[in-house]
Every structure is written in C-alpha cells, then in structure tokens.
Amino acid sequence: MADVRFPYTFPYTFSTAEPPDYTLEIDWDEDGFGTSEADHVTGHTLDVTYSRGRDQVSSLTGRSSAGKLKALLNNESDVYSPFNSSGALYGKLLPGKPVRLVDRNYAPAKALWTGRLKSIDPIPRPGGPNVARIEAVGNLGFIASREVLVEMQTTRRTDQAIGDVLDDTGWASGDRNLSEGQTTLTRWWADGKALDAIREIETAEGGFLKEDRDGNIAFEDRHYRMTTAISYTSQKTFSDAADATLTYTALEEVDPLPFIFNDFRAEVRQYTVGSVAVLWTLGETGTSSPLIPIGQSRTFYAQFPNPQSDTEALAVNAWTTLVENTDYEANSAADGSGTDLSGSLTVTLTKTSNQMAIAIANDHASLGAYITKLQARGTPVTGSDPALIIAEDSTSQTSFEKRTWPAPTPWIPDTAEALDWAVHNLSIYKDPIPLIKLSFVPRKDTTHKAALTDLDLSYRITLTANGKAGLGINEDFMIENMEHSIQATGQEVATLTLSPASSYSGFWSLSVGDKLGTSSRLAY
DSSP states (O other), X not given: OOOOOSSOOSSOOOOSSSOOSEEEEEOTTSSOTTSSGGGBOGGGEEEEEEEEEESSSOTTTOOEEEXXXXXXXXXXXXXXXXXXXXXXXXXXXXXXXXXXXXXXXXXXXXXXXXXXXXXXXXXXXXXXXXXXXXXXXXXXXXXXXXXXXXXXXXXXXXXXXXXXXXXXXXXXXXXXXXXXXXXXXXXXXXXXXXXXXXXXXXXXXXXXXXXXXXXXXXXXXXXXXXXXXXXXXXXXXXXXXXXXXXXXXXXXXXXXXXXXXXXXXXXXXXXXXXXXEEEEEOSOOGGGOOEEOTTOEEEEEEESSOTTSOTTEXXXXXXXXXXXXXXXXXXXXXXXXXOBOGGGEEEEEEEOSSEEEEEEEEOOSSOOEEEEEEEEEEEEEEEOOOEXXXXXXXXXXXXXXXXXXXXXXXXXXXXXXXXXXXXXXXXXXXXXXXXXXXXXXXXXXXXXXXXXXXXXXXXXXXXXXXXTTOSOEEEEEEEEEEEEEEOXXXXXXXXXXXXXXXXXXXXXXXXXXXXXXTTBEXXX
C-alpha cells in the first residue's frame, strides 16, 4: 500500500501509475471525474474532512442529514480564485460541481464521499502560502430545498412515493437506490420542500433515508436491517483485547437519557373525496376583469384549500379540465358587453394536489381579451378528525419522567399500523441503550485501512470494550454516521457513530424465518 498522504509537493501532477492513497476530485467540466488533469486537486490538498449519516446517534430521532466535506487547498497559483480571470479554472469555480474523495488502493477505486461543491473561498496569507477553503454538500442537500408539487396519489408504497418526490426534483433514476417499502400510503401528495416531503414518508415507513458513498440517494425500508446480510451479520470486530487485530484509539459514550422515550403518539386521519364542485373563482370581474393583449398570455393559479374552503378541506383529488363558457369566458369589453372571445383562447393546465396553473393565451388577431369569468372545479379531499394512538410504559415514566415522541408524519395509513409503530418503538426506546462514538486510525495498517473503506452506513460491527476500556460492552452495533479527517500534519482519524444492533434484533418477520415467541418479538 502506498504511503503517500496529504500534503504533496506543490505543484503536483497526477499520475495513474503510482496513485496516492486518497484523491480529491472536482469535475470542473461536468463531463465525468478524471477526464481532465485539473479534476485531480489532490496535489493542492492540505487537509480534508468529511462526514455522512444521521445528525443524531439515535436511529429514532436522528435523520440522515446532507453529507459535508471541507478541504483546504494550496492556492499559490491563484487557480482557485473565482474572480481571477487569468486563472486556469476561471469561469468553472461554481457551486454544484461534482466532488468526490476516492480510495485508490482498490481496483476499481472506491469512493468514500460524493457530493456537490457548495463554495470556494480564497484565503490570502501575506506570509504564504495562499490557500482556498472549499465546502461541498452531499446530494441530499443538493435537492433538499427544491420545491415539489406531486399530484394526489393513492395506494402508493413508501419507496414509490419517495421516487415520486425525486422525480419531481429531476433527480436521475439511475442515481437512487430505494428498497421496497413495507407501508402502503392510502392517500398521499406533496406540496413544499423536497426533503420535508421525503422525511414524512420515511417516518411513515419507519425506514432510513441516506446518501451512499457513490452519491446515490438511498432508502432502507424498516425490515432492511433485519433482512440484509451487512446488517444482520457482523462485518468487523473492534476490540480492546491485547491481541486484537482491529483496535480503536478512543471510545465516547453518548448520554442515552435524551434518547429515552416512553410515550409514543401517532395521529391517523382518513380521507373522503367529495363530488365535483367549484373550488376556486377569480375575484377580478366586471370593470376589474384582467386584460390579455393580442398574442400574449397570462397564468392564473387556482389554489385549494383557500379562505373560502371548508375547514376540513385538505387537497384536490382531481381537477376538472376547464370548459369554455362554463369555466372561463373572454370578451372584448371588460363588462362583457362586447364580442365573445372565449373561442380565441388557448388554455393550458398544470395540475397538482393543491394548485392548478391556468395559462391562457389570446390568439385573436385584432382584439385584446378581457377574462370576464374564470373558475376551477374539482373533487375536494377532506380529512376526518384525527384518531390519536398512544403506547406508553409507566415503569419507564416513573424512572425517567414522561418523555413523549409524536410521529412527525400525517401519512400512517390506519390505526392498526399506528399502534404497531408505537408499540414497536416503545419496546426499544423506553430504557437506556448504549450509544457510542468509536475512533480509529486507518493508516495504522492495511487491516485498519480496509475497515474504513469496507464499512458503510447501516453496516453491523462488533465492539468489545470490557478490557482496558472498562465499559462492559461486548455486543453488535449499527453504523449511523461516518466521519474521516486527513490533516496536513499527517494525522488521520476515522470516527463511527454507533447505535445498538439490538434495536433491530430480537424481532421476527416473515422473511427472516425465526420462531415467534421463542427468541423474538413481532416486528411490524
């Protein structure tokens, strides 16, 4: 294994003959990594740190946040100065460029982190050398704030619903890996931020949304960790034993008390589709009728619910296609006393569950068209009063006070599944569980190096800490977050955030084949 580390001699020329352990690459031309020598910024890299996974150690409260990568680059040549018009990369130092960190001791090379460039900031140093700081964000962050509008869907599995959201953001189908969900949403729609919409679906499933090392957006259904080999079979063993092959340099126990919950609650609503009705009407009429000049167009947005809607109104099951002289009328006079121009309009509709965009073009050759009537019909969806489902444990409440966790989703399909969700989580989180951060040095030897590159989120490992560590731990854990730092000093450390595998063990499902009632409990 080559022992070439950051930093490298400056300037650096990338060579495929003797690659360094890690290469940092930015696809400046967006034509594929490595197609240009400039893509390999490794020779300028002074240090780099990245992370992927949950934002909290608990698999209940933690959600996979967008990955982060930060690097410090030598900028003596001013190549990473965005406003330097003589720089070799001028005009290319823009947000959104693909970024990845790769371990090249494998054939083919393995990506450790993949995302998109967020910012690049030159930092001049009078004493030298000049440097530039880059920050990159994982692909969840790349789509997080995009607005999505997904039409009403019925009988939709959770993975399909997540796919609908990703489709609406324009995220490529080849850059996702979604396992088949266990929950089917009876009725679902999306109107808002993409990541918020996906989070609601993720919670309804009890699954896990994440980024993988290649930058794919991935989704694990709630049975994934019980039915996938990397999760139900330990992949590595870290130990404090004197003769251990794989060791750690530090362990940190995370305080378990903030992650104890003994009162789980979920609200379930049923939905009713009404008859076709007028759901929205343009308020400008008479002398206020809007004018569409000759050859021009305007777009009106019918929204539902609106201030005139019933309080139970939630969305639209299906908008009705507009009918001339029923839903819209146009006239050469604002008060409707002139020539009827309704037949001279071209109407184009874009429908979502809470909105219909109505684009109207005036195709008349010589007259401006006043819109004297415009309405939108459709079948409204109303929601029932929510049914509140509660599962609680009085013993835990006596010991740790009442600690409530409400399901942050409106999409749990029925009260039976809501109760299963509540009881399942109560059995795991009503008592303290060990939550650990484990650090090790990948460069120690090939075994530790392989541990960094071979392991990933949701992998199961064994931790023994009942020797010198004195924690009394000898059990399996799941990897919830990975961090890795390579410094200019030559120091390198990897940190794994771990939750107990017992949260996913001891449960029985039809696909696993254990015997219910002997060594396991029923998983919903």
